[in-house]
Amino acid sequence: MKYVLVGSACLILILAFVFGSSYYKGQQAEKFGFMAQKNAELFVRQHSATLGSPDAKVYIVEFMDPACETCAAFAPFIKNIMANNPGKIKLVIRYAPFHDGADNFVKILEAARMQGKYWETLDIMFKTQGVWASHHNYQPEKLWGFLPQVGLDVERIRKDMHDPSIARIIEQDMADVKALNVQKTPGYFVNGRPLQVFGYRQLQQLIQSELDAQYPK
Amino acid sequence: MSQADQAAKLNWTLLFLCWLLVSVSMTISIFFSSVLEYEPCVLCWYQRICLFPLVLILGVGLFPFDKSVVKFALPLAIVGGLTAFYHSLLYAGIIPESIQPCSKGVSCTEKYFELFGFVSIPMLSFFAFSTIIVLLLVIKRRTSK
Numbered sequence: 001m002k003y004v005l006v007g008s009a010c011l012i013l014i015l016a017f018v019f020g021s022s023y024y025k026g027q028q029a030e031k032f033g034f035m036a037q038k039n040a041e042l043f044v045r046q047h048s049a050t051l052g053s054p055d056a057k058v059y060i061v062e063f064m065d066p067a068c069e070t071c072a073a074f075a076p077f078i079k080n081i082m083a084n085n086p087g088k089i090k091l092v093i094r095y096a097p098f099h100d101g102a103d104n105f106v107k108i109l110e111a112a113r114m115q116g117k118y119w120e121t122l123d124i125m126f127k128t129q130g131v132w133a134s135h136h137n138y139q140p141e142k143l144w145g146f147l148p149q150v151g152l153d154v155e156r157i158r159k160d161m162h163d164p165s166i167a168r169i170i171e172q173d174m175a176d177v178k179a180l181n182v183q184k185t186p187g188y189f190v191n192g193r194p195l196q197v198f199g200y201r202q203l204q205q206l207i208q209s210e211l212d213a214q215y216p217k
Numbered sequence: 218m219s220q221a222d223q224a225a226k227l228n229w230t231l232l233f234l235c236w237l238l239v240s241v242s243m244t245i246s247i248f249f250s251s252v253l254e255y256e257p258c259v260l261c262w263y264q265r266i267c268l269f270p271l272v273l274i275l276g277v278g279l280f281p282f283d284k285s286v287v288k289f290a291l292p293l294a295i296v297g298g299l300t301a302f303y304h305s306l307l308y309a310g311i312i313p314e315s316i317q318p319c320s321k322g323v324s325c326t327e328k329y330f331e332l333f334g335f336v337s338i339p340m341l342s343f344f345a346f347s348t349i350i351v352l353l354l355v356i357k358r359r360t361s362k
Contacts, residue, residue, distance in 0.1 A: 002233075002279065002280070003280070005233065006233070006276070009237055009240065010240070013240055013241065013244045016244065017244050017247070017248060017252075020248060020252065021248065021251075021252040024252055024253065025252075
C-alpha cells in the first residue's frame with residue numbers, strides 16, 4: 001500500500017512534467033510561428049518595447065520615430081485595431097530616427113521607459129508633436145513642458161537620456177533598419193511580412209490576413 | 218488498531234507529506250530550468266543542492282519508516298531555508314543588491330515569475346523549506362517520546 005502510494009506519486013509527478021513540457025513547447029511553437037524563423041531577431045530584439053498580450057500570435061513590428069507625423073497619425077489606427085482584436089495582436093516598437101536630431105526624441109522616450117512611463121510618454125509625444133516638431137523643425141525645449149503631465153521626473157530624463165545603453169539600442173535598431181531595408185517611417189511588418197503598398201487600408205488588410213491565418217474561425 | 222499502530226501510521230504519513238513536498242518542489246524547479254529555461258542563479262543552486270538530496274533521503278526513510286531520517290534531513294532543510302530567506306530579502310530589495318555574492322551570470326534578483334503578482338521563486342522555496350522543517354520537527358517530537 002505504501003509502495004503504491006509513493007510509486008503513484010512519482011508517476012504523477014513525472015507525467016505532469018512530461019505533459020507540462022510538451023504543452024508548453026506546443027504553445028511556444030504556435031506563438032512564435034514567424035519568430036521561429038532564423039532572422040526573427042531582426043524584427044523583435046530583446047530590448048524592444050512591446051504592447052499587448054504575451055500570448056498574441058500576430059506581431060505588428062513598427063519602425064518609427066517619435067517625431068514623425070505619419071507615425072503619430074497611425075497610432076490611433078493601430079490602437080483601434082488592437083482594441084478590436086483583444087489578446088491577438090502584439091505591437092513591437094523599433095526605432096528609425098532618419099532625420100538629424102530625431103534620435104534625441106528616441107532618447108527621451110527610452111529615458112521615460114526607465115521611469116516605467118513608456119506608452120504614456122509616447123502618447124503625449126504624439127499628441128503634442130505639432131508643437132515641438134512641426135514640419136521637421138525640431139524644438140526639444142518645447143517638449144519638456146509637456147512631460148510632467150504623465151508624471152515624469154524631467155531632471156532624471158535629462159540625465160538618463162545620455163545613458164550609453166540607449167545609444168546602443170538606437171544603433172542596433174538602425175542596423176536592423178538597414179538589414180530589413182526600411183526606407184520610410186512608419187515601416188510596418190506583420191508577422192515578418194512587410195507592408196508593401198503604404199496606406200491605412202493596405203495595413204488593415206495585411207493585419208487581417210495574418211489574423212485569419214493565426215486564428216482560423 | 219492499537220494506539221501505537223495509529224501513532225506509527227501518522228508518523229509515516231507526515232514523513233510521506235514531507236517527501237511529497239520536496240518531490241513536487243524538485244519537479245517544479247527542474248521544470249523552470251529545463252522547460253521554461255529560467256537560468257538558475259547562484260543562490261538558486263545552493264537551494265537546489267539542499268533540496269534534491271532530500272527527495273532520496275526522505276524517500277529511503279519511508280521504507281521502512283526510520284525516525285533517524287530527521288537527523289540527516291533537518292540540516293539540509295535548515296541550510297536551504299536560510300539561503301531561501303536571504304534570497305527572498307535580496308529579491309525584495311531589503312538587502313541592497315551591491316552586497317550580493319552573485320554578480321556574475323544570472324542576477325539573483327532577476328524576475329522570472331511571480332505567482333499572483335507577488336509570490337516569487339525564492340518565496341516559494343522559502344515556504345517549501347520552512348514547511349519541511351516544521352514537519353520534520355513534529356516527527357522528531359512525536360518519535361522521541
